[in-house]
Amino acid sequence: MLKVTDLHKEFGGIKAVHDCDFHVKKGEIVGLIGPNGAGKTTVFNLVTGYIRPDRGTVIFDGADVTSLKPHIIARMGLSRTFQMIRLFPNMTVLENMLLAMKNQDEGFRAAIFRNPLMRKKVKQGLVRAIEMLEFVDLHAKKNELAKNLSYGQQKLLEIARALVNDPELLLLDEPAAGVNLTMLKKIKGLINKLKEQGKTILLVEHNMEFVMEMCDKVVVLDHGEEIAVGTPKQIQKNKKVLEAYLGGTEGCE
Numbered sequence: 001m002l003k004v005t006d007l008h009k010e011f012g013g014i015k016a017v018h019d020c021d022f023h024v025k026k027g028e029i030v031g032l033i034g035p036n037g038a039g040k041t042t043v044f045n046l047v048t049g050y051i052r053p054d055r056g057t058v059i060f061d062g063a064d065v066t067s068l069k070p071h072i073i074a075r076m077g078l079s080r081t082f083q084m085i086r087l088f089p090n091m092t093v094l095e096n097m098l099l100a101m102k103n104q105d106e107g108f109r110a111a112i113f114r115n116p117l118m119r120k121k122v123k124q125g126l127v128r129a130i131e132m133l134e135f136v137d138l139h140a141k142k143n144e145l146a147k148n149l150s151y152g153q154q155k156l157l158e159i160a161r162a163l164v165n166d167p168e169l170l171l172l173d174e175p176a177a178g179v180n181l182t183m184l185k186k187i188k189g190l191i192n193k194l195k196e197q198g199k200t201i202l203l204v205e206h207n208m209e210f211v212m213e214m215c216d217k218v219v220v221l222d223h224g225e226e227i228a229v230g231t232p233k234q235i236q237k238n239k240k241v242l243e244a245y246l247g248g249t250e251g252c253e
Helices: 040-047 070-075 093-099 104-113 116-135 151-163 181-196 208-214 232-236 239-246
Strands: 002-011 014-024 029-033 055-060 078-080 169-173 200-204 217-222 225-230
Touching: 002 040, 014 029, 014 040, 014 217, 029 040, 029 208, 040 055, 040 169, 040 200, 070 078, 078 151, 093 116, 093 151, 116 151, 151 169, 151 181, 181 200, 181 208, 208 232, 217 232, 225 232, 225 239
Parallel strands: 014 225, 029 200, 029 217, 078 169, 169 200
Antiparallel strands: 002 014, 002 055, 217 225
């Protein structure tokens, strides 16, 4: 599904990502971990086209997407959330969903020119948007301004926006960060449902308990370079990983 090979990126002579290699198989939930500055979000940005690597390749679903722009990669079936929530605060929850959908420009033109085919697509898009809001339990908030949602609800809206186009691969950037235990449980439930549906997920997360519980495989970065990969149990027993990133066994049981 996703294969990253020899990925390298420098910023002002500082190696943010160096010789990064890993792959994600279809149906897997893979965790990308490491301390602040390890290059996790940079890898996300490289994979999704927000920045270009100095060298290396990103293969998604058999296609080389290394030099493609983000919106093209998204249309190919790769969607993501962001560490810093990116919503339109003064628009409603439903409007945020509709703006995240493919062909929204065509939908606006359809409203102007009253194209029957495009009106049908707009209607189908509306149905899909509401389905995803129901999936994340935000249907009752569909007419609420995004800025009035709680932080956890805004995270759910980000996830719903990322899912609205039915991506083949979903990248979640710190889905558990900053949420209370109730919301954390809800996010875990959503990810489990997505796994049951056969979705493929790559996630960055600092919450090690969350990673070890939710992921099939864990990739560990050290200054942007993969230093270990394995199942959660294998990573928990990796002395180098424990000493460098997890502070021994604390937080991994």
